[in-house]
Each structure stands twice: as structure tokens, then as C-alpha cells.
Amino acid sequence: MLYRKHILLIKSAKCLLVGFFLINTIAAQNFSSLQGLIERRIPALKDKVIFQPIKLVSTDSAIYYTNSGKLYVKATSMSSAAYALNDYLKKYCNSSFSHTGDHVQIPVKLPATKKAEQLSATYAVRYALNYCTYNYTMSFWGWGEWEKELDWMALHGVNLMLAPIGTEEVWQRTLQEFGFSDKEIKQFIPGPAFNAWWLMGNLEGWGGPVSDNMIRQRTLLQQKIVQRMRELGIEPVLQGFVGVVPSSLKKHYPDARIIEQGKWAGGFQRPPVLAPQDSLFVKMSSVYYKYMKALYGDHIKYLGGDLFHEGGNTGNLDIEQVGSAIQNNMQRHFPGCTWVLQGWQDNPSPALLKGLNRSQTLVLDLMGDRDENWNIRNGYDQFPWVWCTITNFGGKPILEGKLVRLLTEPLRAKRSEAGKSLKGIGIIPEGIENNAIAYQWMLDMAWQKDPPALDEWMNTYIRSRYGSIDPDIQNAWAYLLASAYMSNNKTFTSGYESVFCARPDTNMIHSASSWGPQELLYDGEILLQAALRFSKAAERFKELETYQYDLVDIWRQVITLESWKAYHGFMLALQQKNKLAFGEYKNRFIELLGLQNKWTGTLPAFRVGAWIEKAKNMKGLEPEKKLAEWNARTQITYWGPDNAATDLRDYAYKEWNGILNDLYMVRWLKFFDYAEARLDGRATVFPDFFSIEKQWAEANNSYSKVPEGNCVTMLPELIRVVLQERN
Numbered sequence: 001m002l003y004r005k006h007i008l009l010i011k012s013a014k015c016l017l018v019g020f021f022l023i024n025t026i027a028a029q030n031f032s033s034l035q036g037l038i039e040r041r042i043p044a045l046k047d048k049v050i051f052q053p054i055k056l057v058s059t060d061s062a063i064y065y066t067n068s069g070k071l072y073v074k075a076t077s078m079s080s081a082a083y084a085l086n087d088y089l090k091k092y093c094n095s096s097f098s099h100t101g102d103h104v105q106i107p108v109k110l111p112a113t114k115k116a117e118q119l120s121a122t123y124a125v126r127y128a129l130n131y132c133t134y135n136y137t138m139s140f141w142g143w144g145e146w147e148k149e150l151d152w153m154a155l156h157g158v159n160l161m162l163a164p165i166g167t168e169e170v171w172q173r174t175l176q177e178f179g180f181s182d183k184e185i186k187q188f189i190p191g192p193a194f195n196a197w198w199l200m201g202n203l204e205g206w207g208g209p210v211s212d213n214m215i216r217q218r219t220l221l222q223q224k225i226v227q228r229m230r231e232l233g234i235e236p237v238l239q240g241f242v243g244v245v246p247s248s249l250k251k252h253y254p255d256a257r258i259i260e261q262g263k264w265a266g267g268f269q270r271p272p273v274l275a276p277q278d279s280l281f282v283k284m285s286s287v288y289y290k291y292m293k294a295l296y297g298d299h300i301k302y303l304g305g306d307l308f309h310e311g312g313n314t315g316n317l318d319i320e321q322v323g324s325a326i327q328n329n330m331q332r333h334f335p336g337c338t339w340v341l342q343g344w345q346d347n348p349s350p351a352l353l354k355g356l357n358r359s360q361t362l363v364l365d366l367m368g369d370r371d372e373n374w375n376i377r378n379g380y381d382q383f384p385w386v387w388c389t390i391t392n393f394g395g396k397p398i399l400e401g402k403l404v405r406l407l408t409e410p411l412r413a414k415r416s417e418a419g420k421s422l423k424g425i426g427i428i429p430e431g432i433e434n435n436a437i438a439y440q441w442m443l444d445m446a447w448q449k450d451p452p453a454l455d456e457w458m459n460t461y462i463r464s465r466y467g468s469i470d471p472d473i474q475n476a477w478a479y480l481l482a483s484a485y486m487s488n489n490k491t492f493t494s495g496y497e498s499v500f501c502a503r504p505d506t507n508m509i510h511s512a513s514s515w516g517p518q519e520l521l522y523d524g525e526i527l528l529q530a531a532l533r534f535s536k537a538a539e540r541f542k543e544l545e546t547y548q549y550d551l552v553d554i555w556r557q558v559i560t561l562e563s564w565k566a567y568h569g570f571m572l573a574l575q576q577k578n579k580l581a582f583g584e585y586k587n588r589f590i591e592l593l594g595l596q597n598k599w600t601g602t603l604p605a606f607r608v609g610a611w612i613e614k615a616k617n618m619k620g621l622e623p624e625k626k627l628a629e630w631n632a633r634t635q636i637t638y639w640g641p642d643n644a645a646t647d648l649r650d651y652a653y654k655e656w657n658g659i660l661n662d663l664y665m666v667r668w669l670k671f672f673d674y675a676e677a678r679l680d681g682r683a684t685v686f687p688d689f690f691s692i693e694k695q696w697a698e699a700n701n702s703y704s705k706v707p708e709g710n711c712v713t714m715l716p717e718l719i720r721v722v723l724q725e726r727n
Contacts, residue, residue, distance in 0.1 A: 031051035031052075031053070031075075031078065031081055033078065033231040033232055034049075034051055034078065034081055034082055034085070034154075034232075035049075035051075036231075037082065037151050037154060037155070037232070038085075040147065040148075040151060041097065041104075041148075041151050041155075042089070042104060042106060044104075044106035045071070045106060048069070048070050048071060048110060049070065049071045049072075049073060049085065050070055050071070050072050050073070051073050051074075051075065051081050052072065052073070052074045052075075053074070053075065053076070054074045054075060054076055055076065056076040056077070057076075059120050059121050059122075059124070060076050060077050060079065060080045060120075060121040060124065060159075061075070061076050061080060061118070061119060061120045061121065062074065062075035062076065062080040062081055062083065062084035062118075062119045063075075063084070063116050063117065063118050063119070064084045064085070064087070064088050064113065064116070064117050064119075065113045065115070065116040065117065066110055066111070066112045066113045069109065069110060070110070071085075071088060071110055073085055073088075077159070077233055078154070078231075078232055078233025079126070079154065079157055079158070079159040079232075079233040079234070080119065080121065080157070082154040082155050082157065082232065082233070083119065083155065083156065083157035083447070084117075084119055085155065086155040086156065086157075087117065087119060087447075088113070088117070089104075089106075089464075090460060090463075090464040091117075091460065091464075092110075092111040092113060093105060093106055093107070093110075093111060094463045094464055094467050094468065095464060096440070096461075096464035096465050096546070097151075097152055097155055097156075098152075098436035098439075098440065098465070098546070099152070099432050099433045099434070099436060099439075100433065100434065100435075100436045100546070100549045100550070100553075100605065101436075101544075101545035101546040101548070101549045102545065102546070103464065103465055103466065103467060103544060103545070103546045105467055119447050120447065120449075121157075121446055121447055122411075122414070122445075122446060122447060122448060122449050123410075123422075123423065123424040123425050123446045124423055124424060125159065125160050125362070125386055125423045125424025125425075125426070126156075126157045126158050126159050126160065126424060126425065126426065126443060126446045127158070127160045127161070127364065127386050127388065127424055127425070127426030127427070127428075128153055128158045128160070128161045128162070128426060128427050128443075129161055129162040129427070129428070129429075129432075130162070130196075130366070130390065130428040130429060130430055131162065131164065131196035131197075131199055131200055132196050132394075132395075132430040132431070133162075133196075133395075133428075133429055133430060133431065133432050134162075134164065134165065134195060134196050135193050135194060135195060135196045135197075135635065136392075136394060136395030136430050136431035136635075136652055137395055137429075137431045137432050137433050139192050139193040139195075139614075139615070139631065139632065139635070140192065140193075140611075140614035140615045140617075140618055140628060140632065141614070142221070142617075142618075142619075143221060143224055146221065146224070146225055146228075147228065150225070150228050150229060150232060150234070151232075153232070153234055154232040154233065154234065156439070156440065156443040156444075157443055157446055157447070158234055158443065159233055159234055159235060160234065160235050160237065160302065160424070160426075161229065161234050161235070161236060161237065162236075162237045162304060162340075163222070163225055163226060163229065163236035163237060163238060164195070164199050164237075164238065164239040164304065165195075165218050165221060165222040165225060166218050166219045166221065166222025166223070166295065166296065167195075167199060167238075167239045168189050168195075168210070168215045168218055168219070169215050169216065169218070169219040169291070169295060170239075170288060170291045170292050170295060171185070171188065171189060171288070172185055172189065172215055173287075173291040174284065174287045174288045174291055175188070175246065177287050178252065178284065178287070179252060180246070180248065180252065183209075184246065184248045185246075186205070186208055186209035186210060187204070187205045187208070187209070187246070187247075187248065188204050188205055188246040188247075188248070188271070189204075189205065189208060189209075189210055189215070190203065190204065190205055190206050190207045190208055190210075191206065191207020191208045191210060191627060191628075191630075191631040192207065192210070192214065192218075192615075192618070192627075192628055192631050193207055193615075193628075193631035193632060193634070193635040194206050194207040194631065194635070194640070197264075197268075198271075199239055199305070200306060200309040200310075201242075201244040201261065201270060201271060201273070201306070201307065201308075201309050201312065202264040202265070202268060202270055202309065202310065203264060203268040203269070203270065203271070203640075204246060204247065204269075204271040206268065206640050206641060207627075207630075207631045207634070207640070208627075210624075210627070211620065211621075211623075211624050213619075213620050213621070213624060214618075214620060214624055214627075214628075217618070217619050217620070219295055222295075222296065223295070223296065226238075226296050226297070235301055235302055236300075236302065237302040237303065237304045237340050238292065238296060238300055238302070238303055238304070239303070239304055239305055240303030240304060240305040240326075240330055240339065241284070241285040241288045241289065241305070241326075241329070241330075242276075242305035242306065242307050242326050243273045243274045243275065243276055243281060243307060243322075243326065244271050244272075244273060244274075244305075244307070245258070245271060245272060245273070245274045245284070246271060247269070247271055247272060249272070249274065250272070253280055256274060256275075256278050256280045257274070257275035257277065257278040258272045258273070258274055258275070259272055259273045259274075259275060259313055259314070259315030259317065260272050260313065260315075261273060261308075261311075261312040261313055262311070262312065262313055264310065264311060265310070265647060265648050266639065266640055266641055266643065266646040266647055266648035266649075267641055267643050267645070267646060268640070268641055270311075270312060273307060273308075273312070273315070275315070275317055275322070276321070276322050276325035276326050276329070277317070277318075277321060277322070277325060281325070281329070282329065285329050285333075286333070289333040289334070293333075298334070300334050300337060301334070301336070301337050301338065302337060302338050302340050302362075303330050303334065303337055303338070303339055303340065304339075304340045304341075305339075306341055306342050306344075306347055306348070307322070307326075307347075307352075308347060308349075309342070309344070309347060310344075310345060319349060319351035319352050319355070320351050320352070320354045320355035321355060322352065322355065323348075323351075323352040323353065323354070323355035323356050324355035324356065325355075326339070327339050327355070327356050327357060327360060327361070330360075331360065336360070337360065338360050338361065338362050339356070339360060339361050339362070340362045340363075340364065341361065341362070341363050341364065342363075342364050342366055343363045343364055343365040343366055343373060343374070343377075343380060343385065344366045344367075348363060348380070350377075350381060353380065353381050353383055354381075356383070358382075358383050358384065359384075361383050361384060362383075362384050362385070362386065362423065363380040363383050363384065363385040363386070364385070364386050364388055364426060364428065365380070365385055365386060365387055365388055366388050366390050366428050367388070367390050368387040368388050368389060368409060368410070368413065368425075369388075369389040369390070369401075369402045369405050369406060369409060370390065370402070374387060374413060374418050375413070375416065375418055377418075378417060378418050379417070379418030379419065379420065379421045379422060380421070382418075382420060382421045383421060384421050384423045385418075385421060385422060385423065386422075386423060386424040386425060386426045387409070387410045387413050387422060387424070387425050387426070388425065388426040388427065388428040389401075389402075389406055389426075389427055389428065389438060389442050390428045390429065390430065391427075391428075391429045391430070391434070391435055391438055391439075391495075392429055392430050392431045392432075392434050392435065392495065393430050393495070393513075393515070393516075393651075394430055394431065394513060394651045394652035394653070395429075395430055395431020395433075395434075395652055395654075396431070396495065396497065396498075396512075396513075396652065396653060396654070396655070397434060397553070397556065397606065397654060397655050397656070398434075398495035398496065398497065398498075398557070399435065399480070399484035399485065399495070399527075399553060399554065399557045400435060400438075400484060400485070400495035401435045401437065401438030401485050402485070402486070402487040402488065403437065403438065403441060403481060403485045403487065404454065404481070404486075404487040405487040406438065406441050406442050406445060407441065407445060407448075407451050407452060407454070407457065408451050410425050410445055411445075411448070411449075411450065411451055424446070425442060425443075425445060425446050426442075427439050427442050427443065431652075433605065434553075436465075437461060437485070440461065441457070441461070454481075458474075458477055458481070459474070461477075462474060462477060465546050465550075466541055466544060466546060466547055467541075467544065470537050470540065470541070472533050472534065472536040472537040473533075473534060473537050473541075475533040476530045476531070476533040476534035476537075476554075477530075478530075479526050479527070479529045479530030479533065480527070480530045480554070482522070482526050483522040483523065483524075483526040483527040483530060484522065484527055484530075484557060486521070486522050488521055495516075495517065496516075496517055496519075496520045496521075496560075496561070497511045497512040497513060497516040497517070497653075498512055498560045498563070498653070498655045499512065499560070499563050499564050499567045500560065500563055500592075500593050500596060500655060500660060500664050500668075501650060501653035501654075501655055501660075501664055502650065503649065503650060503667060503689050503693075504667055504668055504670075504671035504687075504689070506574075506675075506686075508571055509567070512650050512653055513649075513650050513651045513653065514647040514648070514649075514651065515651070520561070520564075524558075524561040524562075527554075527557060527558055527561065528558055528561075528722075530554060531554045531555050531558045532719070534550065534551060534554055535551065535555075535715055535719065538551065538712045538715055539712070542712040548603060548711055548712070549603060549605060551711055551712070551715070552599065552600065552602060552603050552605075552606060552711050553606075555599065555715075555718060555722075556596065556599065556600060556606070556655060558722060559592055559595060559596045559599065559718075559722060560596070560655065562592055562722055562725075563589060563592045563593065563596075565725075566585050566586075566588040566589035566592060567585075567589060569581065569584075569585030569588070570582050570585035570586045570589060570675075573585060574675050574678075574679070577679060579676075579679045579680075582675065582676070582679060583676075586672050588725070589668070590665075590668070590669075590672075591721065592721070593660060593664065593665055593668065594661075594665070595718065595721050595722075596655065596660055597657050597658075597660040597661045597665070598657075598708075598709065598714070599711070599714065599718055600655065600656055600657040600660065601657035601658075601707065601708045601709060602707050602708065602709045602710060602711040602714060603707055603711065604705045604706070604707055606655075606656050606657055607656055607657045607658060607703070607704070607705050607707070608636075608654060608656040608657065608658035608659040608703050609657075609658055609702075609703030609704045609705040609706075610705035611632055611636070611654070611656070612629060612632050612633065612703050613703070613704075613705050614632075615628040615629045615631065615632035616628065616629050626700065629700060630697065630698065633696065633697040633698075633699070634697045635652055636652050636653060636654045636659070637649070637650070637653075637659075637663065637693045637694075637696060637697050638650075638690065638693045638694065638697065639651055639652060642694075644690035649690075649693070657708075658703045659696070662696060662701075663692070663693065663696045666692060666696075667687075667689055667692055667693075670687040670689070670692070671687060673687075674686060674687055
């Protein structure tokens with residue numbers, strides 16, 4: 001009751017503010033780009049929304065209300081106006097937009113608002129995207145996908161976003177001016193599925209060599225992206241020059257101070273670092289920034305880029321001087337710009353921060369939802385920082401997200417000592433086409449001054465995603481919050497991986513990837529109850545894109561957990577040399593794997609064909625398309641490099657139709673043949689799984705993105721197979 005009274009007081013205070021904001025209405029700002037967004041994404045609202053600007057008093061704000069059949073949105077910025085529009089759609093039209101399906105239902109007569117709704121941003125910065133997102137999700141996107149994505153960002157209030165596409169041509173032109181050959185340049189620039197780790201200084205050239213046309217296409221795409229971002233009030237973070245250079249630089253400039261960085265994950269050779277104290281650094285960066293301006297304009301306010309990301313060598317450099325030199329160099333070319341740094345592992349180091357200007361620095365705390373780094377480091381030594389949530393490592397299709405923490409931890413951080421320098425919140429997914437609820441909740445929290453009531457928050461989400469409140473769906477989400485989406489204080493634990501996608505071994509496997517969680521922290525039976533209750537609504541919601549996606553995704557996770565039981569069964573039988581039990585558990589595992597392949601085939605989002613087709617449909621000649629397809633296949637299998645012992649293998653596995661049958665099933669059948677030969681006492685050789693993985697990655701057989709079957713029609717069969725062990 002006390003909590004409810006507190007909420008009512010806040011609402012009353014907001015109502016008092018409405019009149020003040022209306023008095024300050026001005027007419028200087030142009031919201032025409034939002035009318036374009038409406039025509040693209042919500043055509044039923046065309047000519048029904050009137051945007052008007054209001055003066056910025058202290059925080060980014062907006063007011064919306066209906067009058068005479070139209071929606072009026074008064075806002076301080078493009079970002080707040082777009083968010084207010086989306087807030088109306090969620091709360092009054094039961095509509096939503098997500099990477100896992102849209103649900104849009106606009107009545108002919110717009111629903112009337114109960115009052116003038118006032119929104120005020122608790123955080124000035126609403127940040128989005130991880131370098132990894134650009135590869136685990138966006139490697140092969142064209143303008144169609146990006147146009148839709150930027151509309152989504154605007155509608156969710158994002159006003160600062162990483163935008164490093166097109167750095168390839170900046171580097172190409174820079175290196176040409178310094179006398180590098182075309183071959184040397186192409187040995188530095190990576191393939192389309194591996195740009196992220198090049199930009200972070202982890203590798204060079206892998207996935208290439210790319211063509212001039214591929215480089216140029218990315219430039220043209222980036223130019224459209226940057227232009228649209230600015231039209232929608234989203235500031236881009238472009239890639240700054242921080243000293244990560246080609247390995248071949250030392251051949252051209254043997255006297256330059258170049259520090260070798262050693263190895264990164266998988267055995268990749270990291271590109272070296274050119275010391276910012278070296279005169280060549282200033283010369284090279286000047287050329288780099290010259291071409292950045294030529295390609296993307298000179299109104300750049302934010303630059304990204306990190307040194308010593310996930311390791312590397314400082315080479316006895318004075319790190320304080322390094323930070324100061326890099327930032328001062330940025331300021332020479334873009335006065336007043338902000339250097340955006342990743343708070344990841346030990347970076348940025350206290351020594352680096354010591355050399356920086358606080359007012360021109362922003363640190364992204366990548367794992368706010370998973371660790372206490374922001375607290376331990378006192379808000380990164382009281383530098384401006386952003387509390388972020390990171391999800392879906394490798395872009396794996398796993399249900400995950402510490403949802404309650406998303407509603408409480410940013411506000412706890414804001415009220416702590418570290419909160420004195422907290423400037424915003426952000427979403428940093430490694431892959432974004434998943435777990436829609438986590439991104440919506442996180443970005444909605446940017447507009448909350450107190451933790452919302454969980455049941456009210458959940459009901460708003462359900463209404464907007466599925467169109468109405470349904471008791472079965474409500475019950476299902478209650479179970480999901482207590483299982484796959486439960487909050488805990490452990491770091492890499494939420495997303496439990498699929499044993500289907502793990503490389504078989506005679507030793508017990510605990511995760512598919514090298515750094516995957518080693519234990520399941522929730523009760524799988526609770527997730528099963530979520531799936532069963534969600535399924536009860538199937539006939540009522542079977543036509544909804546959002547319902548279909550969630551139905552497939554929830555049961556996909558249930559089947560995954562069931563497969564671990566079968567796995568542990570046949571591994572124990574192998575250890576005990578129990579051939580009969582081994583056969584029974586093996587057959588159950590194969591049955592579930594086949595079921596998973598069939599089940600995921602019912603939606604394009606879970607078909608490997610959708611991923612591969614995007615790569616093959618890139619603009620260019622046939623050799624370029626083949627290179628893109630190889631990039632797509634390699635990233636989701638052995639990743640790289642050409643090393644059977646690489647610990648990056650299966651880091652970005654995909655539990656998708658097609659690859660489940662043609663790679664993962666093949667691996668397990670080979671293992672079963674080997675294990676049964678051992679049980680029979682026959683001579684046998686352990687399978688060469690790396691060759692199997694490479695063979696699939698290098699193949700060019702076709703996969704369709706067109707769904708086969710219907711998830712709702714298939715549901716009874718799926719439930720029967722999953723539950724048969726319990727009967």
C-alpha cells in the first residue's frame with residue numbers, strides 16, 4: 001500500500017508539470033523525419049500524429065495526449081518524441097516492435113488517452129549496440145534491415161549508438177597514402193563476419209581478402225545509416241584512431257615504435273599497436289581522420305576504440321600519456337568530441353583514465369547486469385559512465401536475461417556513490433535477434449525514476465506483445481521469470497547452452513563453448529511448466545507472429561534441457577560399459593535432436609537458411625558471394641583460425657534447422673559409432689570433428705529460409721515426444 005501511495009504522489013507531481021511544459025511550446029524543431037518513420041512502420045497513423053517541440057528545461061521530456069481523433073506529441077528532442085509515440089502505442093494500442101516479431105494493431109479511431117501523459121528521462125544517455133552485434137547479427141544486413149533497425153532504435157528512445165561500419169574504406173585510403181600495396185591492405189581488413197574483432201584489435205585479415213566492391217558497399221551503407229541516425233536524433237559512435245595498425249607497418253616504418261600484441265583467443269595473432277607518443281601516430285591519424293570526414297562528415301561527436309582489449313602488451317608505455325595523447329589527437333580533429341570506451345575486464349585501466357579529460361570521456365560498463373565492476377571501480381573513478389546489460393554471448397539462441405535486475409540495478413547504481421557520474425543506460429547484446437523483453441525493459445527503464453511494480457510492468461509487456469491479457473500467457477511468463485529469466489548475482493550463468501551443438505568428447509561436457517556456463521541455475525521443470533501453459537493459448541494466438549516466435553523459442557529451450565538428461569544418461573552408461581543403457585539414452589538423444597531440427601524449421605528465424613541466404617544475397621560478383629557465405633558458415637561453426645584446437649569453436653553456435661541435422665547430428669552419430677565400437681571392444685579411431693566442421697563451413701549446398709510445417713499444428717506431437725519419459 002505504501003508503494004502504491006508513493007506512485008500516486010509521483011503521478012500527481014507529473015500532472016502538475018504538464019502545464020509548465022505546454023507553456024514552453026516552441027516551433028523551431030522539425031519532426032518531419034518521424035512522419036517518415038510513421039509511414040514506414042505504422043502507416044495506419046499517417047496524418048493522425050502531430051509533433052510539436054518544447055523547450056528543454058532540465059531533462060529530455062515529452063508529453064502526449066489525444067484530441068479530436070489525433071495524437072499530439074510535444075517533446076524536447078527527436079528521441080523523446082519517438083519514444084513517446086511508442087509509449088502511446090504500447091499502453092493504448094497494445095502494440096509493440098521487436099527483433100522477434102512486431103505486433104501492431106491500430107484502431108480506425110485512435111484510443112483516447114486518460115490524461116496528458118508526461119515522460120521524463122532519468123538518464124540523458126540511452127546507448128545501444130556492441131561491436132559483436134555487428135557480426136553475430138548484422139554481418140550481412142542491407143539497407144532494408146538497417147532502415148527497420150534504426151526505426152526500432154528511435155521508437156525505444158536510443159540517442160547514442162555504435163556505428164563502425166565503413167571503417168574499411170577509411171583504412172584503405174589511409175594505407176594507400178602511406179604506400180601500402182593492395183595485398184597488404186587486404187591482409188589487414190577482415191571478412192564481413194569478423195569486423196568486430198578487427199576493430200577491437202583482436203585479429204586482422206581473417207575472413208578475407210575482401211574486394212574493393214565489398215569495401216565500397218559498406219561505405220555506401222554507412223553513409224545511409226549515419227544520415228538516417230542523425231535524422232532520427234541518434235548520435236553515431238564512429239571508430240577512432242587509437243593506434244591499432246597492420247602488422248606490415250613495421251616493414252614500411254622500421255624505426256617507428258610499434259608494440260607487438262601477441263596472441264588472442266583461438267591462437268589469432270593480434271595486430272600491433274603504434275605508440276601514440278611516436279610522431280608517425282600523429283601523421284597516420286591525421287590522414288585517417290581526413291578520410292573519415294570525407295566519407296562521413298565532420299560533425300562527429302563520438303569516437304570509439306579501445307587498446308589492449310582482452311589482453312595485449314603495453315610494451316612499457318606510459319599508459320597515462322597514451323590515453324592523453326589519443327584523446328588530445330581526437331580533439332584536434334573533432335573539437336569537443338567524446339571518447340567512448342568499453343568497461344570490460346580490466347579496461348579502461350585506471351592509468352589510462354588518469355590521462356583523460358573527464359568531460360570528453362564516456363565509459364560503457366558492459367556487464368552491469370552480471371557483475372559489480374561499476375561499484376568496485378567507483379563509477380570508473382567517477383568518470384561519466386553508462387550502466388549496460390549484455391546478452392546472448394555469440395548471438396546464441398538461448399532464453400536469457402536477468403529481468404528483475406534490469407528493473408532495479410540501474411536505479412541502485414544511480415543512488416550509490418558511483419551514481420554521481422552515471423550518465424545513462426544501454427543495451428550491449430552480442431546478438432540482438434532474441435530475448436526481446438530484455439531490450440524493451442532496459443530501454444524503458446531510462447524513463448523511470450523508481451522501480452516499477454513487476455506485475456504491472458509484465459502485464460503491459462504482455463498486452464503490447466500479444467494484444468491482450470491472457471491468463472495462460474500470464475501464468476507462462478510467471479514461470480519464465482522464475483526460470484530462464486530469473487535474476488542472480490553470478491556472471492556468465494544465465495544462458496545455459498545446448499549440448500546438441502557441443503563437440504562430442506569422451507570427457508563429460510558441461511557447455512558447448514569454451515566460456516559457457518557450467519551449471520543450470522534454474523529448475524528445468526519450471527521452464528517446462530512455462531511452455532505447457534504458454535501452449536494452452538495456441539489456438540487463440542496462433543496467427544500472431546510474436547506468439548509463434550515465443551512458442552518456438554520456449555519449447556526449443558525445453559528440448560535443449562531434455563537433451564542434457566539423455567546426454568548424461570549415455571555418458572554414464574559409457575563409463576559403466578552398459579551397452580543396453582547406452583543404446584536407450586543414445587536413441588532418446590537422437591530423437592530429441594531430430595525433433596529440434598523439425599521444430600525450429602517451422603519459423604524462418606530459426607532456420608540456418610535465413611542466415612546463409614543473407615550472405616549469398618550481398619551485392620557483388622559470385623566470388624564475393626562465396627566469400628560471404630564462407631564467412632557466415634565459419635563464424636557459427638569453428639569460428640577461426642584454421643586450428644583444430646581453437647577455443648573459439650562453437651562460441652557462436654546456432655541451434656537452427658538445417659545445421660542441426662547436417663552438422664551437429666553428423667558429429668554425434670560419428671561419436672556414437674566410436675563409443676559403440678569401444679563398448680564392443682573393436683579397434684576404433686576418435687573422429688576428426690574439426691574436418692567435419694570445416695567441410696560444412698566450406699560447402700555450398702542450399703538451405704531455404706522458407707518454413708516447413710506449422711508450429712501450432714506440430715505442437716501436440718512435440719509435447720508427446722518431450723513428455724514421453726514422464727509417462
